[in-house]
Amino acid sequence: MTACEARSLEHLEVIGREESLRLLEAHGVGRLGANAHCHPVVYPVNYTIVDGAIVFRTRKGGDLDQATGNTIVAFEIDSADFTYHEGWSVMVVGRSSHVCGTGVLDVCEAAQRLLPWAGHERSVIVRIEFDEVSGRRISHRAD
Amino acid sequence: MTACEARSLEHLEVIGREESLRLLEAHGVGRLGANAHCHPVVYPVNYTIVDGAIVFRTRKGGDLDQATGNTIVAFEIDSADFTYHEGWSVMVVGRSSHVCGTGVLDVCEAAQRLLPWAGHERSVIVRIEFDEVSGRRISHRAD
Numbered sequence A, B: 001m002t003a004c005e006a007r008s009l010e011h012l013e014v015i016g017r018e019e020s021l022r023l024l025e026a027h028g029v030g031r032l033g034a035n036a037h038c039h040p041v042v043y044p045v046n047y048t049i050v051d052g053a054i055v056f057r058t059r060k061g062g063d064l065d066q067a068t069g070n071t072i073v074a075f076e077i078d079s080a081d082f083t084y085h086e087g088w089s090v091m092v093v094g095r096s097s098h099v100c101g102t103g104v105l106d107v108c109e110a111a112q113r114l115l116p117w118a119g120h121e122r123s124v125i126v127r128i129e130f131d132e133v134s135g136r137r138i139s140h141r142a143d
Helices: A017-026 A063-067 A105-113 B017-026 B063-067 B105-113
Strands: A012-015 A029-036 A039-046 A048-050 A053-058 A071-081 A086-098 A124-138 B012-015 B029-036 B039-046 B048-050 B053-058 B071-081 B086-098 B124-138
Touching: A012 A017, A017 A086, A017 A124, A029 A063, A029 B029, A029 B039, A029 B071, A039 A053, A039 A063, A039 B029, A039 B086, A048 A105, A053 A086, A053 A105, A063 A124, A071 A124, A071 B029, A086 B039, A105 A124, B012 B017, B017 B086, B017 B124, B029 B063, B039 B053, B039 B063, B048 B105, B053 B086, B053 B105, B063 B124, B071 B124, B105 B124
Parallel strands: A039 B071, A071 B039
Antiparallel strands: A012 A124, A029 A039, A029 A071, A048 A053, A053 A124, A071 A086, A086 A124, B012 B124, B029 B039, B029 B071, B048 B053, B053 B124, B071 B086, B086 B124
8 A cells, every 4th residue: 555545544543641651751852832922832842751740941031931830731742754644643731830949859850961952051940740641643554 | 072062052043034934835744732622732733835824634623623713823843853962943823714715725725735644534724824933943063
């Protein structure tokens, strides 16, 4: 079956919670979806997982800082195969907050290991605690 | 300079409007940021550009359908290099609407060419008209 023929079929399947969480653990770059300046925004960030929560660093005073203080956000990861028009994505919805201080030292220590790609002037540590996670996959090849 | 040393520097630069628009024209998969069910959502879609607007197809009655009817949304594309911890992203903010009928035949015809990766049952054509576009790049290598 060619990729073109395959596209005429429905090939969207659900990725279960456990696999979605494994993909989140294994991936390193995702996109935060939030609201800033009264409209939606989407920003890519490099992240890690600490105690089941998404953690990343951002610049104090920047859009991501302002959009992630104690509010509900979305966080998405994906992978696309342009040759076969296949891919997968996982999205979580959870509460983001800015953390540091006693009691969250594990998060801070992990965040210190999480070097921001854009440089070290990213002093705000954002944590997204979530329960809601969903994933989906497009595949055109036979099992 | 190793990638590790380079990360200690600030390497975030702005991508200008013209280059951002060229990247949008050349790319094929992006992420829509919107609000659904009273919280932010981020969904990947394959898209094309028609008369300067982003166009993609989605399933009638789905989350993307409900989140894109005559409202302000964000649309983001990016590329990440995990070896060098480099990458770029472009985000637009604009008004999304559902289109079809006389007067927008060019959009519909382009959308017919835009085969949904997930299958053909994507009858809603979404167009995002935008003026606001911003891009940024992280690069650690010398010019």
